[in-house]
Amino acid sequence: SYELTQPSSVSVSPGQTARITCSGDILAKKYARWFQQKPGQAPVLVIYKDSERPSGIPDRFSGSSSGTTVTLTISGAQVEDEADYYCYSAADKNRAFGGGTKLTVL
Amino acid sequence: EVQLVESGGGLVQPGGSLRLACSASGFIFSDYVMHWVRQAPGKGLEYLSAISSLGSNAYYTDSMKGRFTISRDNSKNTLYFEMSSLRAEDTAVYYCVKDPMDVWGQGTTVTVSS
Numbered sequence: 001s002y003e004l005t006q007p008s009s010v011s012v013s014p015g016q017t018a019r020i021t022c023s024g025d026i027l028a029k030k031y032a033r034w035f036q037q038k039p040g041q042a043p044v045l046v047i048y049k050d051s052e053r054p055s056g057i058p059d060r061f062s063g064s065s066s067g068t069t070v071t072l073t074i075s076g077a078q079v080e081d082e083a084d085y086y087c088y089s090a091a092d093k094n095r096a097f098g099g100g101t102k103l104t105v106l
Numbered sequence: 107e108v109q110l111v112e113s114g115g116g117l118v119q120p121g122g123s124l125r126l127a128c129s130a131s132g133f134i135f136s137d138y139v140m141h142w143v144r145q146a147p148g149k150g151l152e153y154l155s156a157i158s159s160l161g162s163n164a165y166y167t168d169s170m171k172g173r174f175t176i177s178r179d180n181s182k183n184t185l186y187f188e189m190s191s192l193r194a195e196d197t198a199v200y201y202c203v204k205d206p207m208d209v210w211g212q213g214t215t216v217t218v219s220s
Contacts, residue, residue, distance in 0.1 A: 033207060035151070042201060042210040043151065054208055086151050088207070095167065097143075100150040 002026050004087050004098035011104040018074040020101045022087030025068055030089045032070040034063060038083045046085075047072060077105045108132035108209050110202045115214030122192050122218070128185040128202030128211055136160065136180040139205035142187045144198040145213075152198070155187065156205075192218045
């Protein structure tokens, strides 16, 4: 199995840029997805294939990849973006989520 | 509307068994790989299992092998997850997820306790 490592927390003020990283060897070879989860709700896919945004996701959400690290960027973070964020990647024999990052916007 | 609705959760004693179901609607169920993901109280997401669109291939996280079985009935648009030898640490919300993980059910809660 493999691991994906995320910071446990990130904090920004409203309007600032939030960056959440996810590191793991598999990310050099496989795409990552990012999920947003608010309290009491199911996760929502916000980025797939490292940098693609599903329809309905605001364009302030973006993703990038470099080597074994992927980054979720929220440009001009808003109070409603406060949530837990999880990265995910999958290879033929290994699939896993990162440990999650709590984003605080205040 | 694309929708996934899980059912079958509840309170079960340690060592017991449970079968979760996920009813799909609003898309061609038999075209998609389906997944199960769980989340223990206050913890992160844990990937469990996946099944191919026609049900011929299944994947399990190493820690899930042997106790849990994923299956599907495409004629009923339903995904299943059979769990046995349940332990306290299996207590979690269990989510049914459509590939490419763009649609999630609301989750069903499994509590393993005596």
